[in-house]
Amino acid sequence: xxxxxxKDDILQAALACFSEQGVDATTIEMIRxxxxxxxGSLYHHFGNKERIIAALYLEGVSGYARLLEAGFxxxxxxxxxxxxxxxxxxxxxxxxxxxxxxxxxxxGRVEASELGEQLRETNRLHHGRIDEVLRPYRESGxxxxxxxxxxxxxxxxxxxxxxxxxxxxxxxxxxxxxxxxFMQVAWDAVRAL
Amino acid sequence: xxxxxxKDDILQAALACFSEQGVDATTIEMIRxxxxxxxGSLYHHFGNKERIIAALYLEGVSGYARLLEAGFxxxxxxxxxxxxxxxxxxxxxxxxxxxxxxxxxxxGRVEASELGEQLRETNRLHHGRIDEVLRPYRESGxxxxxxxxxxxxxxxxxxxxxxxxxxxxxxxxxxxxxxxxFMQVAWDAVRAL
DNA sequence: AAGTATTCTAGAAAAATATTCTAGTTTCAT
DNA sequence: ATGAAACTAGAATATTTTTCTAGAATACTT
Numbered sequence: 381x382x383x384x385x386x387k388d389d390i391l392q393a394a395l396a397c398f399s400e401q402g403v404d405a406t407t408i409e410m411i412r413x414x415x416x417x418x419x420g421s422l423y424h425h426f427g428n429k430e431r432i433i434a435a436l437y438l439e440g441v442s443g444y445a446r447l448l449e450a451g452f453x454x455x456x457x458x459x460x461x462x463x464x465x466x467x468x469x470x471x472x473x474x475x476x477x478x479x480x481x482x483x484x485x486x487x488g489r490v491e492a493s494e495l496g497e498q499l500r501e502t503n504r505l506h507h508g509r510i511d512e513v514l515r516p517y518r519e520s521g522x523x524x525x526x527x528x529x530x531x532x533x534x535x536x537x538x539x540x541x542x543x544x545x546x547x548x549x550x551x552x553x554x555x556x557x558x559x560x561x562f563m564q565v566a567w568d569a570v571r572a573l
Numbered sequence: 574x575x576x577x578x579x580k581d582d583i584l585q586a587a588l589a590c591f592s593e594q595g596v597d598a599t600t601i602e603m604i605r606x607x608x609x610x611x612x613g614s615l616y617h618h619f620g621n622k623e624r625i626i627a628a629l630y631l632e633g634v635s636g637y638a639r640l641l642e643a644g645f646x647x648x649x650x651x652x653x654x655x656x657x658x659x660x661x662x663x664x665x666x667x668x669x670x671x672x673x674x675x676x677x678x679x680x681g682r683v684e685a686s687e688l689g690e691q692l693r694e695t696n697r698l699h700h701g702r703i704d705e706v707l708r709p710y711r712e713s714g715x716x717x718x719x720x721x722x723x724x725x726x727x728x729x730x731x732x733x734x735x736x737x738x739x740x741x742x743x744x745x746x747x748x749x750x751x752x753x754x755f756m757q758v759a760w761d762a763v764r765a766l
Numbered sequence: 767a768a769g770t771a772t773t774c775t776a777g778a779a780a781a782a783t784a785t786t787c788t789a790g791t792t793t794c795a796t
Numbered sequence: 797a798t799g800a801a802a803c804t805a806g807a808a809t810a811t812t813t814t815t816c817t818a819g820a821a822t823a824c825t826t
Contacts, residue, residue: 386803402685404623408784418805423785425803430597485681491741492595492678500743526754527746530735534758537730542723548684550693553720561719565727569762579774600812611776616814618774767826774821782813791804796797 387425390415391439394432399478403433403486434495437486438502440479444472445506452513458522461514462570463563465532466539470559473543481547484540507532523570535566580618583608584632587625592671596626596679627688630679631695633672637665638699645706651715654707655763656756658725659732663752666736674740677733700725716763728759 393415397406408429412422426432451464473480490499510532517523526534539562546555586608590599601622605615619625644657666673683692703725710716719727732755739748 402682404682404685407782409782419785420787420806421804428785485685487737488678488681489595489597492597500741503743527751529738529744529746530731530751530754533735533738534731537732537734538723538727538762539730541730541733542726544680545722545726548693550696551722553722558720558723561723565762569731569758601814602812612814613777613816614775621814622812770823770825772821772823774819776817776819778816778818780813780815782811784809784811786809787807789805789807791802793800793802795800 386415386417386421390417390422390425390432391436393417395436395478395482398436398482403482403489430493431495433486434490434493434499436479437483437490438495438499440476440483441502441506443476443479444468445509447472449509458514458517458520459567459571461517462535462567465510465535466563466566467559469536469539470543470555470562473547474556477547480543484544484547521572524572526570531570534569538562538565579608579610579614583610583615583618583625584629586610588629588671588675591629591675596675596682623686624688626679627683627686627692629672630676630683631688631692633669633676634695634699636669636672637661638702640665642702651710651713652760652764654710655728655760658703658728659756659759660752662729662732663736663748663755666740667749670740673736677737677740714765717765719763724763727762731755731758 390411394406394411397410397414401410408419408422411417411432412419415422422432426435448464448468451468452461455461455464490496511528514523514531523531542551542558542562543555545551546553583604587599587604590603590607594603601612601615604610604625605612608615615625619628641657641661644661645654648654648657683689704721707716707724716724735744735751735755736748738744739746
């Protein structure tokens with residue numbers, strides 16, 4: 381387990397800079413300063429700035445995926461799964477607000493980068509896994525009929541949009557306070573009538 | 574009226590570059606090339622790259638707002654308003670897919686930029702206007718009880734997420750085909766029980 | 767129409783930033 | 797202890813953004 385590696389130092393420093401200055405405004409030099417690494421070290425670990433961004437992004441996404449996976453093991457109802465999807469999302473954001481802000485703001489950038497394909501692949505897997513877990517309930521008719529690719533959007537879209545606003549300080553209501561609401565809204569939206 | 578101004582040329586060239594190469598990958602030089610303008614001209618009209626991005630963003634958002642405003646004039650039911658919010662969104666995206674892709678991918682960047690405050694102000698106004706139109710129906714009890722700042726997320730979150738996926742070519746279902754579905758989902762989510 | 771101010775265009779020069787490269791240092795398995 | 801591989805360093809280079817000075821077009825005044 382040991383101490384954080386230089387590589388992690390760099391990622392953490394990058395996240396801190398991104399949070400304080402925004403991604404565009406942070407220079408390699410700032411990340412170098414803050415992490416204590418040298419330019420050479422930095423470019424050794426990540427070949428360029430884009431890849432620092434992508435690594436941070438993918439690492440964050442996989443954190444949420446792990447949380448979700450742990451949750452799947454504890455849940456065995458159609459309703460429980462939907463609430464879990466929303467609840468985990470909120471929990472992860474509450475625990476890692478800076479990281480969440482970064483991710484919500486950088487999806488486009490990563491998609492457009494050379495690592496876009498990898499991200500898309502990760503997403504496919506993620507969605508595939510959700511699909512797999514939901515399949516038995518879907519097949520038993522517990523969910524409203526709708527195209528697969530709309531389903532996840534219906535479930536996660538509302539919290540995601542609210543979260544973006546909350547992270548930007550644009551809401552009066554706190555995210556924690558409407559966790560239940562969004563779980564309920566998601567379930568109402570997809571339960572069979 | 575008249576022909577597109579040099580300023581518009583630059584914005585259009587920028588959008589084309591952004592669509593083809595991604596925002597990060599397009600350089601001022603590319604925009605200069607494509608628009609036929611000179612560096613000087615470019616910097617005269619917009620002080621820097623950030624402001625080109627912000628101008629394009631804000632112009633797009635205001636296009637959607639205008640479409641919505643036109644719709645408000647034709648609608649006078651609680652349900653009609655909700656469906657309009659979703660329908661207009663879809664219509665604008667279908668008409669301006671490149672622009673929409675750019676906007677959905679650049680929100681974070683613009684928010685973090687020096688024009689972030691202006692964007693937030695625009696958003697406040699936009700939300701305020703929606704609130705204003707919806708108020709009579711809300712007060713008459715046509716909508717489910719929930720915090721104001723959650724309401725818009727519940728209505729627009731699902732289409733928005735789906736749209737992002739559709740624009741990235743990640744969906745099998747076409748956006749046009751699920752326009753009705755998302756309108757219905759939004760209405761079901763907020764109608765009083 | 768001539769004069770004047772303002773907006774706009776140009777591209778070279780400067781500044782800022784990202785990336786490469788060469789040379790050393792540590793780590794670790796043998 | 798030795799050699800290979802991973803890592804670190806920072807100067808040098810390349811790229812990209814931004815500034816600056818000057819000149820052309822346009823509108824405005826008399």
